[in-house]
Amino acid sequence: MLVLTAADVQELVPMGTAVDLMKQVFAELSAGRTESPLRTPLEVPEHEGVTLFMPAHVPSAEGLGVKIVSVFPRNPQRGKPTIHAVVLLTSTETGEPLALLDGTFITALRTGAVSGAATDLLARPDSRVLTVIGAGAQGVTQAWAVATVRPIERVNVFDVNADAAASFADRLRAYDPALAEKVVPVDDVHRAVAESDVICTATTARQPVFADADIRPGTHINAIGAFTPEMQEVPPETVARSYLVVDAVDAAMAEAGDLLKAIDAGLLSRDAVRVELGHVVNGSAERRSNPEQVTFFKSVGNAVQDVIVARYAVTAAEQSGRGQTITL
Numbered sequence: 042m043l044v045l046t047a048a049d050v051q052e053l054v055p056m057g058t059a060v061d062l063m064k065q066v067f068a069e070l071s072a073g074r075t076e077s078p079l080r081t082p083l084e085v086p087e088h089e090g091v092t093l094f095m096p097a098h099v100p101s102a103e104g105l106g107v108k109i110v111s112v113f114p115r116n117p118q119r120g121k122p123t124i125h126a127v128v129l130l131t132s133t134e135t136g137e138p139l140a141l142l143d144g145t146f147i148t149a150l151r152t153g154a155v156s157g158a159a160t161d162l163l164a165r166p167d168s169r170v171l172t173v174i175g176a177g178a179q180g181v182t183q184a185w186a187v188a189t190v191r192p193i194e195r196v197n198v199f200d201v202n203a204d205a206a207a208s209f210a211d212r213l214r215a216y217d218p219a220l221a222e223k224v225v226p227v228d229d230v231h232r233a234v235a236e237s238d239v240i241c242t243a244t245t246a247r248q249p250v251f252a253d254a255d256i257r258p259g260t261h262i263n264a265i266g267a268f269t270p271e272m273q274e275v276p277p278e279t280v281a282r283s284y285l286v287v288d289a290v291d292a293a294m295a296e297a298g299d300l301l302k303a304i305d306a307g308l309l310s311r312d313a314v315r316v317e318l319g320h321v322v323n324g325s326a327e328r329r330s331n332p333e334q335v336t337f338f339k340s341v342g343n344a345v346q347d348v349i350v351a352r353y354a355v356t357a358a359e360q361s362g363r364g365q366t367i368t369l
Contacts, residue, residue: 042138042139042140042141042366042367042368042369043139043140043141043355043358043359043364043365043366044140044141044142044364044365044366044367045140045141045142045143045354045355045358045363045364046143046364047143047145047146049142049143049354049358049363049364050142050143050146050147050150050350050354051146051150051216052363053353053354053357053358053361053363054150054350054353054354054357056150056153056154056157056182056185056186056189056216057189058353059150059151059153059154059157059186059350060154060157060158060161060186060189060190062151062154062349062350062353063151063154063155063157063158063318063346064158064162064318064322065101065102065349066099066102066345066346066349067155067158067288067317067318067319067322067345068319068322068323069099069101069319069345070288070289070317070319070343070345071289071317071318071319071320071322071323071325072319072323074100074101075097075098075099075100075345076097076098077095077096077097077098077289077343077344077345078096079291079292079295079296080093080094080095080342080344081093081094081095082094082269085113088113088115089113089114089115090111090112090113090114090115091111091112091113091269092109092110092111092112093108093109093110093111093112094107094108094109095107095108095109095110095342095343095344095347096344097343097344097345097347097348098133098348099345099348099349099352100133102348102349102352102353103133103352104130104133104345104348104349104351104352105130105131105132105133105348106128106129106130106131106139106344106347106348106351106352107128107129107344108126108127108128108129108144108147108148108344108347108348109126109127109129109144110124110125110126110144110148111124111125111126112124112245113125114245117202117205122145122177122178123177123178123245124145124148124149124177124178124179125144125145126143126144126145126147126148127141127142127143127144128141128142128143128144128147128347128348128351129141129142130142130348130351130352130355138369139355140351140355140364142351142354142355144347145178147347147350147351147354148179148342148347149178149179149181149182150182150350151346151347151350152179152182152183152243152265152340152342152346153179153181153182153183153184153185153186154182154186154346154350155265155288155318155340155346156183156186156187156241156263156265156338156340157186157187157189157190158190158318158322159261159263159286159318159338159340160186160187160190160191160239160261160263160338161190161191162318162321162322162328163261163284163286163321163328163329163336163338164187164190164191164238164239164261164329164336165238165259165261165329165332166191167192167238168191168192168193168238168239168261169191169192169193169194169195169238170193170194170195170197170236170237170238170239171184171187171188171191171193171195171196171197171237171238171239171240171241172196172197172198172199172227172230172233172234172236172237172239172240172241173196173197173198173199173209173240173241173243174199174200174230174234174240174241174242174243174244174250174251174274175199175200175241175242175243175244175250175266176198176199176200176202176205176206176208176209177200177205177243178212179243179265179266180198180200180209180241180243181209181212181213181216182216183241183243183263183265184196184198184209184213184217184220184224184241185213185216185217185220187239187241187263188217188220191238191239193220193223193239194223195223195225196213196220196223196224196225197225197227197233197236197237198210198224198225198226198227199226199227199228199230199233203226203228206226206227207226209224209226210222210224210226230250230251231251231252231255234251234252234255234256235255235256235257236257237257237260238259238260238261239260239261239262239263240256240260240261240262240263241262241263241264241265242262242263242264242265242266242267242274242275243265243266244266244267244274245266245267245272246266246267246272246273246274247271247272247273247298248273249273249274249275249276249277249279250274250275251275251276252276253276253278253279253282256279256335258332258333258334258335259332259333259334259335260335260336261329261335261336261337261338262275262279262283262335262336262337262338263338263340264299264337264338264339264340265340265342267297267298267299267341268296268297268341268342269296269298270295270296270297270298270301271298272298272299273298273299273302274299275299275337275339277299277302277303277306277308277309278308279335279337280299280300280303280308280309280337280339281303281308281309282335283334283335283336283337284316284329284330284334284335284336284337285300285313285314285316285337285339286316286317286318286320286321286326286336286337286338286339287300287314287316287317287318287338287339287340288317288318288338288339288340288341288342288343289317289341289343290314290315290317292341292342292343293314293339293341294311294314296341297339297341299339300314300339318338
């Protein structure tokens with residue numbers, strides 16, 4: 042069985058490649074050519090944590106596997122990352138364990154990449170100012186991905202933890218040194234949002250992290266942090282007035298607090314949640330209709346993302362001789 046570290050995956054899967062893989066796999070998902078049951082969460086209330094079990098099968102990529110990801114918000118107090126994950130691939134021919142990969146970096150990479158794909162499809166081509174709300178590992182790859190598809194000149198970074206915002210540029214430098222020089226930590230999130238062309242939210246908030254009035258016409262929003270019905274990052278008024286695109290309708294309607302709370306408030310109809318990113322990729326749904334339109338991509342994550350990135354990494358590793366082979 043092949044073992045790939047985070048450094049291996051980073052070397053093997055450039056962000057531009059990951060963005061293309063997200064477009065490919067979400068087109069497959071929306072066409073009904075993948076299988077990804079709703080993830081199974083196991084709450085660990087005594088530590089305010091949750092571990093998620095996420096299987097998927099992507100036949101077109103010969104990808105079959107499961108990601109196990111834990112989100113423990115108290116971890117930074119222990120000097121540890123909030124998110125830990127592994128991805129296990131199995132052979133689509135025999136079912137044998139094929140590879141074990143660090144899933145923490147894959148999670149950050151593919152979550153950034155899907156926002157990169159959504160930004161490429163929905164944001165104005167001249168978008169130059171990005172605001173990232175939530176300066177953790179997910180926020181860093183959000184910035185990296187958006188700058189891969191748009192000519193970003195400034196990256197505003199806000200976090201309730203000022204130290205996280207202050208270290209954002211240093212952590213981003215490992216992926217994109219030039220972009221790191223454009224990072225500006227901010228303490229006024231409302232002002233930052235008001236001057237933004239693209240906004241990425243990557244938090245575990247349970248209340249909106251900005252005000253609807255902050256959003257200017259033509260803004261594109263990627264909301265990737267709220268992944269349970271109780272969580273919320275985006276004001277329901279913003280959700281209701283935006284062109285709404287989700288990663289997968291069934292998962293979004295089961296898990297996305299940003300949408301469910303807008304529906305509960307009577308501001309959004311369940312029928313309005315119907316356009317998936319894969320529909321935009323394959324042309325069955327429109328992209329941005331005009332420069333003034335506010336576009337909103339909501340993602341709760343899907344294991345097809347992890348499996349296709351892992352499968353690509355394994356193939357690249359086999360071709361390059363990278364990684365370690367072990368016998369169980």
